[in-house]
Amino acid sequence: MNNNFIIETKSLTKEYKRDEFRIMALHQASIQIEKGEFLALMGPSGSGKSTLLHLIAAIDRPSSGEVTVLGQNLQALSDKEIARWRNEHVGFVFQTFNLIPVLTARENVELPLLLTHLSKKERIDHAETALKLVGLGDRMGHYPRQLSGGQEQRVAIARAIVTDPALILADEPTGDLDSQSANEVLTILSKLNKEQNKTVVMVTHDPHAAKFASKIRHLEKGELLPKGVLPQV
Amino acid sequence: MAIPLSYNFRNLRVRKATTVMTALGIALTVAVLLGILAMVAGLKSALQSSGNPLQMIVVRKNSASELVSQVAREAISAIRFKEGIQKFPDGEPMVSAEIVTVMNLPRKNDPEGANVTIRGLSRSGVKMRPEIRMLSGRWFEPGQREVAVGKSVAARFVSASLDHSLHFGRGDWKIVGIFDAGKTAFDSEIWGDLNQIATDFNRSEIMSSALVRAVDPIALQALKTSMADDQRLYLEGKSETEYYAAQTSTARPVEFLGMFVAVIMAIGSSFAAMNTMYAAVARRAREIGTLRILGFSRGSILLSFVFESLLLSLLGGILGIVLVLPMNGLESGIGNSVTFSETGFDFRITPAIIVVGLSFATVMGILGGLLPARTAARADILAALREL
Ligand SMILES: Nc1ncnc2c1ncn2[C@@H]1O[C@H](COP(=O)(O)OP(=O)(O)OP(=O)(O)O)[C@@H](O)[C@H]1O
Ligand SMILES: [Mg+2]
Numbered sequence: 008m009n010n011n012f013i014i015e016t017k018s019l020t021k022e023y024k025r026d027e028f029r030i031m032a033l034h035q036a037s038i039q040i041e042k043g044e045f046l047a048l049m050g051p052s053g054s055g056k057s058t059l060l061h062l063i064a065a066i067d068r069p070s071s072g073e074v075t076v077l078g079q080n081l082q083a084l085s086d087k088e089i090a091r092w093r094n095e096h097v098g099f100v101f102q103t104f105n106l107i108p109v110l111t112a113r114e115n116v117e118l119p120l121l122l123t124h125l126s127k128k129e130r131i132d133h134a135e136t137a138l139k140l141v142g143l144g145d146r147m148g149h150y151p152r153q154l155s156g157g158q159e160q161r162v163a164i165a166r167a168i169v170t171d172p173a174l175i176l177a178d179e180p181t182g183d184l185d186s187q188s189a190n191e192v193l194t195i196l197s198k199l200n201k202e203q204n205k206t207v208v209m210v211t212h213d214p215h216a217a218k219f220a221s222k223i224r225h226l227e228k229g230e231l232l233p234k235g236v237l238p239q240v
Numbered sequence: 241m242a243i244p245l246s247y248n249f250r251n252l253r254v255r256k257a258t259t260v261m262t263a264l265g266i267a268l269t270v271a272v273l274l275g276i277l278a279m280v281a282g283l284k285s286a287l288q289s290s291g292n293p294l295q296m297i298v299v300r301k302n303s304a305s306e307l308v309s310q311v312a313r314e315a316i317s318a319i320r321f322k323e324g325i326q327k328f329p330d331g332e333p334m335v336s337a338e339i340v341t342v343m344n345l346p347r348k349n350d351p352e353g354a355n356v357t358i359r360g361l362s363r364s365g366v367k368m369r370p371e372i373r374m375l376s377g378r379w380f381e382p383g384q385r386e387v388a389v390g391k392s393v394a395a396r397f398v399s400a401s402l403d404h405s406l407h408f409g410r411g412d413w414k415i416v417g418i419f420d421a422g423k424t425a426f427d428s429e430i431w432g433d434l435n436q437i438a439t440d441f442n443r444s445e446i447m448s449s450a451l452v453r454a455v456d457p458i459a460l461q462a463l464k465t466s467m468a469d470d471q472r473l474y475l476e477g478k479s480e481t482e483y484y485a486a487q488t489s490t491a492r493p494v495e496f497l498g499m500f501v502a503v504i505m506a507i508g509s510s511f512a513a514m515n516t517m518y519a520a521v522a523r524r525a526r527e528i529g530t531l532r533i534l535g536f537s538r539g540s541i542l543l544s545f546v547f548e549s550l551l552l553s554l555l556g557g558i559l560g561i562v563l564v565l566p567m568n569g570l571e572s573g574i575g576n577s578v579t580f581s582e583t584g585f586d587f588r589i590t591p592a593i594i595v596v597g598l599s600f601a602t603v604m605g606i607l608g609g610l611l612p613a614r615t616a617a618r619a620d621i622l623a624a625l626r627e628l
Contacts, residue, residue: 093533109247119535122534
């Protein structure tokens, strides 16, 4: 295996069976993503973008095929090991932010650190550093409902990077945002990619968002299209 | 490290209304249970502290209580000459012949009335119970239609106050004193002169019992044995403390019924807690999915929701304790199935009872929380995240 590949999938397939229905969410996808890449995954709705992202984050298990992330074959891990692994190596950003409403921005960002061995003081330091990085140093004590959508998503990014993971996975992070907030979020992701050498894989519908990425791959009907190939419209 | 507890506290606070309603249900359940326990504790304390360990009550063999016992006056005269009986300074043996009967008297706030024990005894019988203090007035005089009443009788029966008269037997009896028997069963009795009462109830020759004080515990034992062996007298001696302690069985049906009601209510409250927690789990599906993605294990999700349910029920438990606390020391009475009369007692909320209440709430919380928490822990991450 080439050590430059932070993510490598081989014939990754995910099939949903429901009664007689079989839905091929992802079919034989093989992709190699290099360390430090900012990859945009694009494609029509239902093409399997989220499915691929979930398999890379080990949120879901493939029907067949292999996925190796940071040199770790994910199939080999138990549920418990996967949870730990994800906490350490992957930051996940959702379209709908998914902050915990009863926790403040600082507490939300601190959450993943509760699974580490850091002291309370270190945890708060890390959380505050992450919030400052996304430009929310003045909103630490605010609850999600006191923040705008763009600010919520920045808190979610701070939460995703607070454990200093090598990999940031984002599923339509700008899908619920106005264009200005979207730009702020994309700028942050791009900065994290360039300045901190984080590998970013971002699912998006939006061609403008995809411009922030260094590479783009397209999916169609569960198939990962070859480099440079776009789906037929 | 687990999901922070503040997460649970704040979620309970956010859904204030459901939290309060569920906690109230649990509070009522705990209050019912504690009320019953406080009553039983109070009754036991009233009955168990009655009696002097050196004294015994002599009744006809196999009589459960003085009320159903018949002892001939001559038999009591025979006892007076037995060995080992303590004597008054004047040389008289400490043997008190007594008549015990019951009378229905109208109760304050209950015109149907309740049975009260009436005890006829001589002044030596009174002297043998030195722990009983006169609160007001004086003791009855021999040969007079006078009575003294225990303070729970005075508190709970109509016209059972000083200088009033009670009507029973062949006429009126003047209340000349109110005594304090230190929360023992005597507080629920009316005492009058033995011979006067014997006449009124046509019982000149048939007494109910005799109270006998031995010189020491060994003599007491010997007296009991000699009493049991004497086939001619056909009597038995029970130590006074044992005699009253045995009456705590009176509380058993109420205790049983109370426990039964409390358990039924507990099942209901557990379901209410379960319902609340299921709703919470459903409403927070996305949060659960998110926590899992952040790396929290199924176990920590389970723990978090069980803890939240526990918190909810402990809140209810504390509320329940606060509800029953004013009952502490409250006076009441219960029909005594051994003496066929009312025994007064105080509700006693002891620390042990509070611990029982909190444990009860804990069990309800854990039982109610377990299934919803399991649902939360088992949820598929992606399915949870798709929930609205
Ligand atoms: N749990 C599931 N059960 C059945 N089918 C599923 C499930 N999850 C996804 N699918 C199906 O798999 C296919 C790929 O879904 P996926 O979510 O990866 O698409 P997507 O590219 O992310 O689409 P979108 O842009 O709308 O988010 C779709 O046809 C979808 O209906
Ligand atoms: Mg998707």
